[in-house]
Amino acid sequence: MTRPILTLLRRWLPALGLFAALGGCAPxxxxxxxxxxxxxxxxxxxxxxxxxxxxxxxxxxxxxxAGRGATGVQGGGCGCN
Amino acid sequence: METHVNPGSATxxxxxxxxxxxxxxxxxxxxxxxxxxxxxxxxxxxxxPEDTAESMLHVYSGGGTRASGPALxxxxxxxxxxxxxxxxxxxxxxxxxxxxxxxxxxYKETRHEYTLAADAAVRxxxxxxxxxxxxxxxxxxxxxxxxxxxxxxxGMTTVSFGATRGNDTVKKKGxxxxxxxxxxxxxxxxxxxxLSPRWLMSANLxxxxxxxxxxxxxxxxxxxxxxxxxxxxxxxxSRALKFRVLGDISREGDERTSVHADWRIFRDNWKISxxxxxxxxxxxxxxxxxxxxxxxxxxxxxALFYSDNASVETLYVSRNRQLADFHSLTLGGQVQYTLxxxxxxxxxxxxxxxxxxQFKYADFTDIRTGLPYKNTASIVQVxxxxxx
Numbered sequence: 001m002t003r004p005i006l007t008l009l010r011r012w013l014p015a016l017g018l019f020a021a022l023g024g025c026a027p028x029x030x031x032x033x034x035x036x037x038x039x040x041x042x043x044x045x046x047x048x049x050x051x052x053x054x055x056x057x058x059x060x061x062x063x064x065x066a067g068r069g070a071t072g073v074q075g076g077g078c079g080c081n
Numbered sequence: 082m083e084t085h086v087n088p089g090s091a092t093x094x095x096x097x098x099x100x101x102x103x104x105x106x107x108x109x110x111x112x113x114x115x116x117x118x119x120x121x122x123x124x125x126x127x128x129x130p131e132d133t134a135e136s137m138l139h140v141y142s143g144g145g146t147r148a149s150g151p152a153l154x155x156x157x158x159x160x161x162x163x164x165x166x167x168x169x170x171x172x173x174x175x176x177x178x179x180x181x182x183x184x185x186x187x188y189k190e191t192r193h194e195y196t197l198a199a200d201a202a203v204r205x206x207x208x209x210x211x212x213x214x215x216x217x218x219x220x221x222x223x224x225x226x227x228x229x230x231x232x233x234x235x236g237m238t239t240v241s242f243g244a245t246r247g248n249d250t251v252k253k254k255g256x257x258x259x260x261x262x263x264x265x266x267x268x269x270x271x272x273x274x275x276l277s278p279r280w281l282m283s284a285n286l287x288x289x290x291x292x293x294x295x296x297x298x299x300x301x302x303x304x305x306x307x308x309x310x311x312x313x314x315x316x317x318x319s320r321a322l323k324f325r326v327l328g329d330i331s332r333e334g335d336e337r338t339s340v341h342a343d344w345r346i347f348r349d350n351w352k353i354s355x356x357x358x359x360x361x362x363x364x365x366x367x368x369x370x371x372x373x374x375x376x377x378x379x380x381x382x383x384a385l386f387y388s389d390n391a392s393v394e395t396l397y398v399s400r401n402r403q404l405a406d407f408h409s410l411t412l413g414g415q416v417q418y419t420l421x422x423x424x425x426x427x428x429x430x431x432x433x434x435x436x437x438x439q440f441k442y443a444d445f446t447d448i449r450t451g452l453p454y455k456n457t458a459s460i461v462q463v464x465x466x467x468x469x
Contacts, residue, residue, distance in 0.1 A: 030235035036278040039329045043371055044339040044363040045281070047327065049417055049432055050464045052137040052152045055170065057436070060141050060460060064440070066381050066403055067347035067355035069267065069287035069321035 127207045127232060129164045129200050132157050135466045143438065143458020145177040150191075162203065168196035172217075179456075180402070183448055184301050184308070188254075192217040206231045209243070219298075221250040228269070239273045253298040263293030280328040291317045302400040303390040311399045313386070319349035323357075338364040347381075353404065355381035369419045380408035389444050402454065406443040411436055413460075427469035434462035 032040075039045070048054050062068055133156050140149040150171035158164045170193075177187035198211035207230045215222040228243030247265035271285035296313035303309075323345035331338040340362050347355040361375030384404040386397035413436035420429045438458040447454040 028234055030237045032237060032275050032278050034236065039279050040275065040281060042337050044337045044365060045327060045329060047341060049415060050135050050137065050466055052135050052154055053434055053462050053464060056139045056462060057460065064403060065379055066353045067321065067357060067379065068319065069289050070285040070323040070345055072285060
């Protein structure tokens with residue numbers, strides 16, 4: 001009777017220990033402080049120059065390629081019929 | 082003295098209250114997500130997208146098709162934490178593509194697309210709702226979207242999720258009896274992570290499901306060399322996962338320069354498998370100009386029921402080259418030039434874009450030559466934008 005319990009404990013004890021250890025951790029501190037993000041805010045780090053241009057390119061490829069989605073640009077309509 | 086309630090003034094106030102309640106509820110959902118992810122993280126206020134006005138002329142030309150037109154977008158903050166935007170987009174299409182010239186006759190038509198959207202910043206959540214309506218003589222499409230994004234881990238990570246529901250009405254010119262419909266569902270999930278003071282990465286997942294008429298009422302398939310109406314399944318589901326890495330590679334004192342690399346993997350239940358790879362570079366050219374260049378490669382396998390010329394009768398059959406085995410290569414460049422800048426007030430910019438595309442099909446034969454079909458195309462965009 002005790003054997004299954006021991007097996008269960010042996011299997012899950014390390015996981016429980018890991019959860020307990022993580023629970024005791026302090027919140028993750030941002031390792032890049034806001035004052036260190038100046039380069040990230042530069043226009044060269046912005047891939048979209050105009051939302052209309054992105055929308056147009058996305059429409060062009062969506063009506064020609066079967067692959068779709070996960071681009072972050074929302075299209076609409078068909079224009080391919 | 083009697084007092085009268087003025088319905089004209091009470092109604093907007095009521096709507097504002099309802100809107101505030103709705104946005105507050107959505108904000109709570111986002112807030113709950115943040116609490117779930119990191120209970121001890123301090124909430125951060127997010128900024129609305131900046132007020133902007135964009136106008137653009139666009140031209141796509143290639144493979145016998147020319148689509149051009151104007152597009153306009155205006156976004157304005159109307160009250161604290163709420164911005165509204167409107168977008169009008171026109172495609173004037175002159176089509177003499179290989180499908181059209183080998184199966185029918187060239188045609189011209191115009192597509193108009195309207196989008197209304199609202200962006201709201203509620204606590205540390207950005208909410209975007211929009212509705213789009215697209216009309217052309219034989220195709221009507223409408224959709225509604227909701228997207229939420231939220232910064233967590235002290236602004237190091239931005240998580241986002243969203244959904245779109247679309248309804249299409251499909252008609253056929255010259256055939257008043259033909260009328261069919263299609264519905265679309267899209268679900269998105271994404272995360273952007275700051276890796277270092279110079280590098281970012283993102284991952285986006287999107288699942289799309291379609292139900293209804295997904296073929297073209299004009300296109301023919303070939304079975305034993307004879308043209309038959311194409312028959313596509315009435316359902317389709319797909320998923321795409323895209324990874325992006327973006328970083329600043331410039332040295333201290335040099336013009337700021339960034340590079341990016343994208344990889345998207347796509348699968349669907351029509352057995353299409355596709356990959357997209359993009360590499361790009363952006364660089365300031367002095368104080369007023371900024372240039373972007375990129376190269377994009379896309380490749381896909383054909384759909385299970387695609388055939389250039391079927392030699393067996395099957396339930397579904399298509400010769401839609403969008404479902405064929407092919408790859409495309411795009412080389413693109415853009416220059417942005419600041420015409421005028423009044424710091425703290427407004428900025429006026431001119432944008433010029435030229436993309437060159439090449440498509441090569443492995444199993445779509447140009448029946449005029451008997452050779453595998455290929456074509457080149459160009460995209461030109463000229464845009465004037467003002468941010469204020």
